[in-house]
Amino acid sequence: MVTYLEATGISLMDVLANLWYQFIQLLPGLIGAVILLLIGYFLGALFEGIIKGALLKAGLDHWVEKHERHHAIGKASVSGIIGGAAKWYTLVLFLGPAAALINLGIMSQLLYDLARWLPHVIAGVLIFYFGLILADMAETAIESHNFKWKHFWGGLARVFIILFVLDIALKEIGVNIIIAQSTYLIVLTGIVLAIALAIGIGFGTALKDDAKKIIKKLS
Template sequence: MLNWLEILTSSFQASGAAVISFVPNIIGAIIVFAIGWIIAIGLAKLVKQLVDMFKVDQLLEKMGAKEILEKAGLRLDSGAFVGALIKWFFIIVFLLAVTEILQLFQVSEFLRDVLLYVPNIIIAVVIMLAAVLLANVLHRIVKATVSAAGLASADFLATLTRWAIFVFAFLAALIQLGIAPALINTLITGLVAMLAIAGGLAFGLGGKDYASQLIEKVRRDMGSRS
């Protein structure tokens, strides 16, 4: 009976010592996370104010981004978006420090992967912003060119050009994010092939009469010379 009591006593003492030795780590982790949370929120507010000060939303609105986002049920607020990215980036950084303090190494590895993924998100956002700019510029160019040519399909072709750029940019952003890259590459290849075939058929069928008239004219010229 005495041996059992000694075993239980030593077990409780060892457990208590382990808990007591781990308490400073918990307190340190809480302090580090609290400091990180304050820094992250402060930097997010600062970045939002800087973005708003440079009037990025007005520039994006002129590029047509506001209209597109509203159609998707979203509100244009680039300052809040960039601020949120900054905030969560620093929160994850300090969470990584907390997991290292608490010796949660598997969680630390996961958080490192998340941090390494953040640049992909930024590049994907840049791709979409560049697509908005390019799509609106080409929309105006195509509309003006087709209208100057006296064709009635100026609005249709301009809108088709804009949305074609949006679709390809969206697929490129998904590839950058690593979302089903093989499937998206197949879709892009299929779309390019479809457009090439459709363009060839349209040109061939539309230019058939003109080509026959041109050939007939050449024949008449050759016959008159002979």
């Protein structure tokens, strides 16, 4: 019984000693990674302040609000979105080297791959945000003209642009969905058919009297 307890105690001490040794080996890299991330965070915050301030002075937010485009992105500040993207992009640039300092095997590789993927996520989000503004501008431009079904065509143009931009944003992120592309093609086909039908009806109405005269002459 005593021998069994001694063997168990020795095994437990070996495990604890091994964990402590691994922690000591990991500690310098962990400290270096934390320092790198802190540097990246403060640099990102600095870039965010500079970019946001420059865009505010340039009057970007004022222009967006003046043309009533801010509601297209949930009334968020455009300069704030761009500044925030610059901040997190800068931080992500430091994530890869920080992951390399931590010797965690496959976990370090996962962090490194994540650091390479996140900039594409940020770019995809920015593309989609500006796509929403573009869709809103197109809808307003179409509805400003006085013609029949202007709200329908304006809304259709908005949906068309949003689907198109969403497809680009998802491809930038690395998500390639066939459903979005199929929907986009269906909407495009519908627009073409509707325009062709409208032109056909218009020409048919305009040439109705001439067609009657031609038929009378032939008969």
